Amino acid sequence: MYNKILVAVDNSAIAEQVIEVALTLAKAVDGKLMLLHALSQNAEDSPLSFAPYASSYSIDLIEKFKEDWKQYQQESLQKLEAWKQKAKDMNIQVELRQENGNPAPIICRIAKEWQAELIVIGRRGHSMASEILLGSVSSYVIHRSHCSVHIVQS
Template sequence: MYEKILVAIDTSTIGDRVFDTALKLAKIGNSNLMLVHILSEEAEESPISFWPMNIGYDPEMMKEYHQLWEKFEKECLQMLQSKASAAKDVGFQTEFTQVRGNPGREICKLAQEWSANLIVMGRRGHSVFSELVLGSVSNYVIHRAHCSVHVVQD
């Protein structure tokens, strides 16, 4: 069925559901998996999402922000390593990568480079208005990916 499944996951609860769905789909076709996490300031779980924007430039605050970002990066990488290990434990050939950038573009780019047959990703179900204003990663990927996309609804 699908030889190579790219799995776009994050640290949210939908990320766990996306991973579980990808494992179920991989069992059907004995697929290889590529687990992907995109580091983005736009992500709800990123340190910038709760950082006060009304402060001026303060070297100590910037140092603190960079420390928070490094901690966030490490936690996300550990999440990827844990999920990759779990997939390998049940018999799937699994790789993982973490890159920084625009989530939609990076997912499509990685899927193309890895020659994925399927992308499995989540959708948080934001309102139509917020998707129009802010955009939607899943919408971007659905319309620009070179392969099929399976969206797990939140």
């Protein structure tokens, strides 16, 4: 069955649902989990997603962006740690990973490296137009992953 389950989460509202589905699946098959969060500057909650674009930046502004990004990384890691503890409390083997960059290729790469047999990921249900213009992480993963993908619909 699915012994190695990669769980791709972000900081959106659906992440909790994704975790619950993954915990249920892992418990049912006595599987291992890897919790993965790819930190993207384009994420809705990223401190850099609405950063002003200018021809030049002051040192103070750059330092502020660095501080905001560091805090974002730490807060995201704390969420992963809390979910990791929840899995451990259920006697599920779990590890976590957090990386910076474009989530879709990171998810596929880590799943392959870790030899995941299933990826659990959420889908927010953006309109067809926004998916065409912006792309969709879940769509990318479905079409490019080496293993099965379970989509949790918001």
